[in-house]
Amino acid sequence: MTDPVWDPTQYLRFADERTRPLRDLLARVPALPHPGEETILDIGCGPGNSTAVLRERWPHARLTGVDNSAPMLATARTEGEPTADYLLADARDHDPAPARPDLIVSNATLQWLNPDGPEQGRAGGHLDLVQRWAAAVNPGGAVAFQVPGNFDAPSHALLADLRRSPRWRGRLGEDAVRPGVHPPERYLDALAAAGCLPDVWETTYLTALPGPDPVLEWVKGTALRPVLTRLADPADRAAFLAEYGRLLREAYPAGPAGTVFPFRRIFAVGIRQ
Template sequence: MTTPVWDPAQYLRFADERTRPLHDLLARVPALPDPDRAVILDIGCGPGNSTAVLRERWPHARITGVDNSAPMLATARTEGEPTADYLLADARDYDPAPARPDLIVSNATLQWIDGHLDLVPRWAAALRPGGTVAFQVPGNFDAPSHTLLADLRRSTRWRDTLGSDADRAGVHPPERYLDALAAADCLPDVWETTYLTLLPGPDPVLEWVKGTALRPVLTRLADPAERAAFLAEYGRLLREAYPAGPHGTVFPFRRIFAVGARR
């Protein structure tokens, strides 16, 4: 898998829209045993927008944001939630057990990790008794935004430069997350929602995916001319798939939510 070079500014162009699912996720987190002394881990914290939401919900908790992108963490420390602690680490290797967390949250991160179901029992086992693990992932990989990108990468023009779509993100059906949480001795609460996001401006879907799904492609396209040509072709396909309406461009976005309270 190509490790994307993240752009905090591009990601935060749609900060409100990207953060809304986190609010919906946290609404289903059971009350923490001692919220004023709680230990919370934000795994895959990115530029700190998710960490700021956690601080708003639990103002006195000890919160640590974990991410494998130094630029994202630099933004988190200055523009996200400056009162939190931050740790540069890969979620695949990070061991949360020494922190003895009351809550582990992951907002739109697991889809980038191959074999991420294996993290569920590890995270659940790290929780204090009565603790909770909560995560949400995008479930729109069959949407035009992703299928068009995969087809374009495999086209004659781009396949030698970009290869296949083997490094694209991926998730499991909701029931797999429910089974994983139940097997980890957690009471599972799993659901899905499709948001109809109204995006403003020209080429808004392209601007959205530039911050997420398109990052591995942009990382490979070092030549400015090639990058511009690819974006022009992909942008045209997106405009056809998501035509602008009188009030903006409607971008349907399915997400999968999972909360597991340790028994």
Template structure:
């Protein structure tokens, strides 16, 4: 799959729902050693909705948002948190150590970064990043991240099956860009191995989405980005969305008050000893 082209406007259609897990994550982050002038990194900051929440919690901090999407950073600078600094960089290559951070946060970004299933041979995956981030902290510094844990849900399994269907497999069937996450215990082990006191948990939100085809509109901002990037022909894109949308309506039927969308999230906080 191609490197996704992101659409900040589509992503922020569900800004409140996407930001709630970050607020729950930050509620478990302790006071930082250098408050109020702490140094905070937001890795995978997207359009800046996460950076704005960090500014609420640490109004006097020096905050830097890092993302590999110029489109997302443009939105972050103008509509997200304009008082933060921003850097165009890939999290796999970015070295946080020179910033001497008190806190490194990653909100729903690790799943896009070098996922390698446990037990599979291959290049280093995103499970190495929490250890690298912890190494950049001073004692007492904090690593905090959350990722979606719904890759076995119909929203994702139906998408994977449709990509491999005869009509679409030549254009969409490959998995060159792999998104995914590990189970909570793997993140706990990574942080503990990096010398951190750990707090790892999971939550499933039952989100009530309004409107027509709301699950399709949700995934258009995230899981569908590689597909939409690859399908440049408008007619082909419309045909794929119609087919996928029908599958989603069956898997997530609308009720009298909207469409219930269960969404599992995995959270991890590590405090460097």
């Protein structure tokens, strides 16, 4: 499975909208052990917009962002949260236990990892990863993550259909789209099995996006990254984006408030007992 090449500038075009679910997630995280000197890991920190929100909530914490994209980390160090430490590592391989964290946060990362495993020689899927994170945090600490729950939405269904169409399937292959997520109850069960008190819920944000082709611009920062990584030829990229953009305009017509993009998210907080 090919890891996508990330574009921090494109991702941050909708920084406020992408960060809002994280703020709602953190609102359910209670007081942590070691107040005033908490140890917090932001796994899948991207360009540091999530790390900056963590710094707002815990201004004196020892804060470390972990990501497998060097361009994303470069942006995080300069524009995200410069006072944090950053580590180039894959979430699937990083062992958080030596840090003895009070909180592990993951903002829109797990959907890029295989839900069930194995993947690329790794033993388990991302439920195993959630349980490993839960085992690493201090008693009274927490694991908190949120993921998209809109893989059946037109934005994703149209992309999958187009990828499999006769024109594109030979160039893109089956692994150009990532596996997705579990139903919310699976995360609740996984956190409970790991010795956590679980708090799991879901929300659909009706996000009004401005400008021309805003849904296309949105997915260019996330869901389209594996496809754009595969389509190295500029002419192929332009042709694919033109075709996909037309489908998205039909699925998400502009209205008086802009283009409304339903944005379903799944949230989970586990308090280590």
